[in-house]
Amino acid sequence: MNAxxxxxxxxxxxxxxxxxxxxxSLGLAxxxxxxxxxxxxxxxxxxxxxPGDRVCLEGNNQKQADFLAESLADCDPARxxxxxxxxxxxxxxxxVDLFERGLANRLDFSFSGPQGARLAKLVQEQRIEIGxxxxxxxxxxRYFLDLTPNIALIAAQAADAEGxxxxxxxxxxTPAIVEATAFKGGIVVAQVNQRLDKLPRxxxxxxxxxxxxxxxxxxxxEPLFTRDPAQITEVQVLMAMMAIKGIYAEYGVKRLNHGxxxxxxxxxxxxxxxxxxxxxxxxxxxxxxxxxxxTLIPAIESGFVESVHCFGSEVGMDNYVAARSDVFxxxxxxxMRSNRAFSQTAGLYACDMFIGSTxxxxxxxxSSTATLGRITGFGGAPNMGSDPHGRRHASPAWLKAxxxxxxxxxxxxxxxxxxxxxxxxxxxxxxxxxxxxxxxxQKMMGAELPPIMIYGDDVSxxxxxxxxxxxxxCRTPEEREQAIRGVAGFTPVGMARxxxxxxxxxxxxxxxxxxxxxxxxxxxxxDLLAARSVKDLVRWSGGLYAPPSRFRNW
Amino acid sequence: xxxxxxxxxxAPVSRSAHAALCGVVGSGNLEILVQAGDQPATxxxxxxxxxxxxxATWQAVLGSFAASHPAGGTRIDINDMGATxxxxxxxxxxxxxxxxxxxx
Numbered sequence: 001m002n003a004x005x006x007x008x009x010x011x012x013x014x015x016x017x018x019x020x021x022x023x024x025s026l027g028l029a030x031x032x033x034x035x036x037x038x039x040x041x042x043x044x045x046x047x048x049x050x051p052g053d054r055v056c057l058e059g060n061n062q063k064q065a066d067f068l069a070e071s072l073a074d075c076d077p078a079r080x081x082x083x084x085x086x087x088x089x090x091x092x093x094x095x096v097d098l099f100e101r102g103l104a105n106r107l108d109f110s111f112s113g114p115q116g117a118r119l120a121k122l123v124q125e126q127r128i129e130i131g132x133x134x135x136x137x138x139x140x141x142r143y144f145l146d147l148t149p150n151i152a153l154i155a156a157q158a159a160d161a162e163g164x165x166x167x168x169x170x171x172x173x174t175p176a177i178v179e180a181t182a183f184k185g186g187i188v189v190a191q192v193n194q195r196l197d198k199l200p201r202x203x204x205x206x207x208x209x210x211x212x213x214x215x216x217x218x219x220x221x222e223p224l225f226t227r228d229p230a231q232i233t234e235v236q237v238l239m240a241m242m243a244i245k246g247i248y249a250e251y252g253v254k255r256l257n258h259g260x261x262x263x264x265x266x267x268x269x270x271x272x273x274x275x276x277x278x279x280x281x282x283x284x285x286x287x288x289x290x291x292x293x294x295t296l297i298p299a300i301e302s303g304f305v306e307s308v309h310c311f312g313s314e315v316g317m318d319n320y321v322a323a324r325s326d327v328f329x330x331x332x333x334x335x336m337r338s339n340r341a342f343s344q345t346a347g348l349y350a351c352d353m354f355i356g357s358t359x360x361x362x363x364x365x366x367s368s369t370a371t372l373g374r375i376t377g378f379g380g381a382p383n384m385g386s387d388p389h390g391r392r393h394a395s396p397a398w399l400k401a402x403x404x405x406x407x408x409x410x411x412x413x414x415x416x417x418x419x420x421x422x423x424x425x426x427x428x429x430x431x432x433x434x435x436x437x438x439x440x441x442q443k444m445m446g447a448e449l450p451p452i453m454i455y456g457d458d459v460s461x462x463x464x465x466x467x468x469x470x471x472x473x474c475r476t477p478e479e480r481e482q483a484i485r486g487v488a489g490f491t492p493v494g495m496a497r498x499x500x501x502x503x504x505x506x507x508x509x510x511x512x513x514x515x516x517x518x519x520x521x522x523x524x525x526x527d528l529l530a531a532r533s534v535k536d537l538v539r540w541s542g543g544l545y546a547p548p549s550r551f552r553n554w
Numbered sequence: 555x556x557x558x559x560x561x562x563x564x565a566p567v568s569r570s571a572h573a574a575l576c577g578v579v580g581s582g583n584l585e586i587l588v589q590a591g592d593q594p595a596t597x598x599x600x601x602x603x604x605x606x607x608x609x610a611t612w613q614a615v616l617g618s619f620a621a622s623h624p625a626g627g628t629r630i631d632i633n634d635m636g637a638t639x640x641x642x643x644x645x646x647x648x649x650x651x652x653x654x655x656x657x658x
Binding site for chain 1 (some may be wrong): 601614615618622638639640641643644647648649652
């Protein structure tokens with residue numbers, strides 16, 4: 001019998017020790033708070049990173065480890081190359097520089113927003129290989145299976161002398177990234193905004209962190225969730241009235257997530273006015289998985305909202321959140337702790353509704369924000385905007401939706417997944433289309449699947465200025481198609497409707513017009529918004545909300 | 555600038571003593587004046603618009619409005635600066651509701 005080949009069972013640990021020795025040999029031992037002088041960060045990265053490493057560069061749609069991203073891009077491609085990047089969001093120019101400079105050649109990510117066009121160009125030039133586009137929770141999940149980082153480059157608010165980290169209100173993705181890296185032989189490098197003798201609280205313990213560097217400027221945070229009420233239109237007010245009366249009230253939606261756009265901001269600003277007049281306070285919108293949207297302030301102040309758990313924070317909201325600790329999750333120090341992984345979990349399993357917007361929708365209800373020439377990904381929307389078959393607990397909204405879809409003997413409920421769009425975007429671009437641009441994008445990317453944000457079979461309702469389509473009640477693909485055409489307005493898709501069939505759907509309550517819902521169009525004015533400007537939001541907050549300068553026009 | 559004129563059959567609306575004015579002439583918006591017309595089962599519409607080439611869309615939006623609302627016996631004047639069909643439909647509904655007064 002052959003003896004089994006002896007195998008080394010701690011190669012990751014030994015490899016990690018060799019990397020740390022290389023750093024130590026350069027005088028970068030991470031002594032004294034694991035502190036690295038800022039001018040030696042490139043030396044450190046070149047010492048601890050090896051060609052072919054999987055590197056997680058922290059950055060999402062808000063907080064960015066921007067100094068470490070730029071430092072990595074400054075490394076010598078002759079020494080560090082063939083990196084496989086795993087990251088939530090490809091947002092900064094330096095993220096794309098990594099590929100253009102030949103340091104990295106593979107990418108697994110969730111969202112690329114502003115760099116979408118450059119990314120598409122790199123793919124066409126075959127200078128980047130995209131592993132897959134994920135939803136956040138899915139990418140975090142893979143960090144613990146087959147995409148575990150060798151190196152994590154993260155952003156923290158402050159470090160103490162031991163190397164403990166305080167993450168501040170923008171905790172976001174950091175716990176998930178650090179946990180996956182630190183417990184599988186990886187190396188964690190943190191950029192910090194400041195060094196403190198005593199941290200307000202410890203978010204990451206020192207023995208999960210290998211090196212800290214004080215960045216020359218605070219890490220960048222994008223105010224992504226700030227919507228100026230002054231830009232909300234009367235059509236958006238009308239759609240918000242329909243959504244509240246025709247969906248929120250009818251299903252008694254208490255636990256929910258809102259998307260990022262002006263359509264849902266309008267709903268938030270109608271809660272203290274229109275929804276309150278309908279007697280819905282305490283009956284809808286009590287528990288949220290949501291970033292601290294400034295436009296939610298009036299609803300919170302009016303007593304509509306019991307609890308909000310946040311994926312991240314929002315610029316200017318820190319003092320307001322700290323002063324409303326009954327509503328938000330805050331530490332003993334008073335400041336908020338967000339957590340993207342847990343909030344996405346809440347969005348998946350604990351919410352009865354997701355409502356968001358899209359750029360395109362086809363006749364099966366599939367929707368996508370991917371448009372030609374841009375590879376963007378979808379962040380959390382595919383997670384929140386999906387009906388989780390693993391859910392087992394019941395709620396009135398979930399049961400009602402399930403029974404509408406499958407009859408009174410349904411053995412499961414349904415999440416409400418609502419798409420809210422005006423039928424035309426700017427420049428008269430129709431939202432409703434025969435074929436999504438995603439199909440052409442798939443060919444360009446050479447991808448296995450078209451980049452669809454929310455699958456049509458997960459969508460329960462579509463709200464447009466023309467009305468609400470309830471897809472749960474449709475019994476055939478033809479009915480779904482006509483229900484979608486029936487709210488597609490004067491787009492070519494809407495004009496091609498079978499009028500008799502749409503009227504039949506209307507008789508059955510599958511398509512409903514504002515007048516069917518008893519909505520007086522004269523009320524659809526901006527006067528119905530609880531706040532009509534950013535200044536109004538500041539006033540509602542008692543001066544606690546401090547909007548970023550670009551939103552101050554007074 | 556383009557001027558468009560349409561006539562649609564529509565269920566008669568009770569005649570109002572007062573004309574109704576709704577909206578403003580601003581970018582992406584429009585102004586609608588509803589007043590009594592001279593044919594009880596017809597809605598006459600006259601449009602001045604800054605966006606050329608959308609005659610078919612106007613016809614569809616206005617035709618749908620006249621079919622789904624009692625707008626016969628009105629004359630409607632529109633000054634438009636590139637409003638989307640969504641804005642036009644909402645303004646028409648608002649202006650007619652205003653013209654009809656308290657009636658729903």
